[in-house]
Amino acid sequence: TWSTRPQRILRAVQQSATRGDPRSVVRAIDQFCRHKEWAMNVGDEKGCILDSVVSELNPSTVLELGTYCGYSTVRIASLLPPHAKLITLEFNPDFAAVARQVIAWAGLQGKVQLVEGASGDWIPKMKEQFGVKTFDLVFLDHWKDRYLPDTKLMEECGLLRKGSILLADNVICPGTPDYLEYVRNSPRYKSQYFKSHLEYTKAEDGLEKSVFLG
Numbered sequence: 001t002w003s004t005r006p007q008r009i010l011r012a013v014q015q016s017a018t019r020g021d022p023r024s025v026v027r028a029i030d031q032f033c034r035h036k037e038w039a040m041n042v043g044d045e046k047g048c049i050l051d052s053v054v055s056e057l058n059p060s061t062v063l064e065l066g067t068y069c070g071y072s073t074v075r076i077a078s079l080l081p082p083h084a085k086l087i088t089l090e091f092n093p094d095f096a097a098v099a100r101q102v103i104a105w106a107g108l109q110g111k112v113q114l115v116e117g118a119s120g121d122w123i124p125k126m127k128e129q130f131g132v133k134t135f136d137l138v139f140l141d142h143w144k145d146r147y148l149p150d151t152k153l154m155e156e157c158g159l160l161r162k163g164s165i166l167l168a169d170n171v172i173c174p175g176t177p178d179y180l181e182y183v184r185n186s187p188r189y190k191s192q193y194f195k196s197h198l199e200y201t202k203a204e205d206g207l208e209k210s211v212f213l214g
């Protein structure tokens with residue numbers, strides 16, 4: 001049987017990255033996706049913006065919606081303080097299986113809880129299942145039509161506190177127009193757009209950083 005793209009990404013990590021070295025895992029995936037096969041990782045350009053938001057915030061609890069192969073999971077987890085926790089949701093079991101191995105190769109499995117399933121099903125269960133009170137940072141990188149409903153769901157479930165940060169990928173390409181309109185016009189958010197490019201391409205894309213005002 002033929003390998004899948006995520007499996008080829010995992011092989012590139014295992015062949016080119018050093019176990020326990022998150023930066024070499026990130027570099028191996030970027031090299032593969034830039035020179036061999038495009039894949040929907042946040043990529044290095046937007047990844048640097050993600051890194052700066054995480055480093056500045058120094059969050060203790062992080063939720064990532066959309067793991068894919070674990071590229072942004074590794075970027076975020078490698079920057080977290082010692083006792084911080086990252087919960088990442090992946091819908092596709094094949095993606096999740098690869099992501100677990102990529103995260104383990106980086107040596108970050110102790111900081112990451114990968115949960116398989118749909119965001120809409122898991123968000124209401126976060127408190128009871130994982131003992132989460134609120135999230136300091138949410139990285140939205142999942143199905144683009146779920147950004148808005150899941151943001152409203154997180155508000156309703158009391159998972160956001162005054163100062164929680166939402167960082168959303170792909171607000172231009174593929175685009176999340178209803179989400180952008182909401183966070184840019186709601187009095188409950190202060191939003192800022194970081195212009196960039198779609199991973200490994202020249203197409204415009206960007207990250208939207210929104211602070212929940214409570």
Ligand SMILES: Cc1cc(-c2n[nH]c(CCNC(=O)c3cc(-c4ccc(F)cc4)cc(O)c3O)n2)ccn1
Nearest residue numbers: 040066067068089090091117118119141142143174
């Ligand atoms: C409902 C639910 C869903 C999930 C979930 N888990 N994994 C994902 C992946 C979602 N990501 C994308 O679809 C995505 C697409 C592109 C793209 C594609 C094709 C183009 F031509 C141009 C750009 C670029 C990106 O950067 C993306 O992130 N969702 C997890 C939990 N619950």
Ligand SMILES: [Mg+2]
Nearest residue numbers: 042141169170
């Ligand atoms: Mg994305």
